[in-house]
Amino acid sequence: QVQLVESGGGVVQPGGSLRLSCAASGFTFSSYGMHWVRQAPGKGLEWVAFIRYDGSNKYYADSVKGRFTISRDNSKNTLYLQMNSLRAEDTAVYYCAKDARLWFGELLLDYWGQGTLVTVSS
C-alpha cells in the first residue's frame, strides 16, 4: 500500500533553514508528481509546492516562492523541501502528498503522509 513518511521537522529560529524529507513506498514514485501542503496550528490547508514526476517542472505558492525549493531523488524514492529564510508564519505541520495522475499531475492529492511539524520561533 502507498506509504509516505515525512521527517526533518523541528524548531528553528526566524531566518533559519530546514530540509524536510518524504520517503515514499508502495507505488512507482518516479511516475507521479508530488506535493507539499501545510497546515498552521488550528488553521486550514495551504498548498505549498508541486514537482512533476521527473523534476522537470516545479510550482510554488506565492507565500514561499524564492525561499522554498522542492526537489526529488527518484533513485531514493524521496521528496524534499528545502526551506530557507524561515518566518514565524511558516510554522505548520507539513504534509507530503502524492498526485493521483501519472506523469504530469492533475492537482488531485490522493495519498498523504502523517505530517511533520515545523516551528519557527526564537
Added chain:
Amino acid sequence: DIQMTQSPSSLSASVGDRVTITCRASQSISSYLNWYQQKPGKAPKLLIYAASSLQSGVPSRFSGSGSGTDFTLTISSLQPEDFATYYCQQSYSTPPTFGPGTKVDIK
C-alpha cells in the same frame, strides 16, 4: 488565484442525520472539485474527486454534486466516524486552493 468558500463553517448533527456542506468557487472550475476529510491529528483523506466520483474505499453514504462554481458534499446518514473537518479543493488551475473547512461535530 481561485478563492474557495464553504458553508457552514461548522455544524452540529446527530448520528443518522443527513448532512450537506456547500463549497463555492470564485470562478467556474467545471468539475475540478475535490473533497477531503480530516480528523484531529491526522492527515487529510480524499473522499470525492471530480465533483462526484467516490474515491476507492470511501463509504457510499458520501456523495458529491455540482459544477461550475457551486458544489455540495452530502453525507446521507451520519456515522460516529464521520465527525471531522471537511475541505473542498479546486484542481482546475495552479495554485490548487482549499476551502476554509467545515467542522462537523456531535450535537
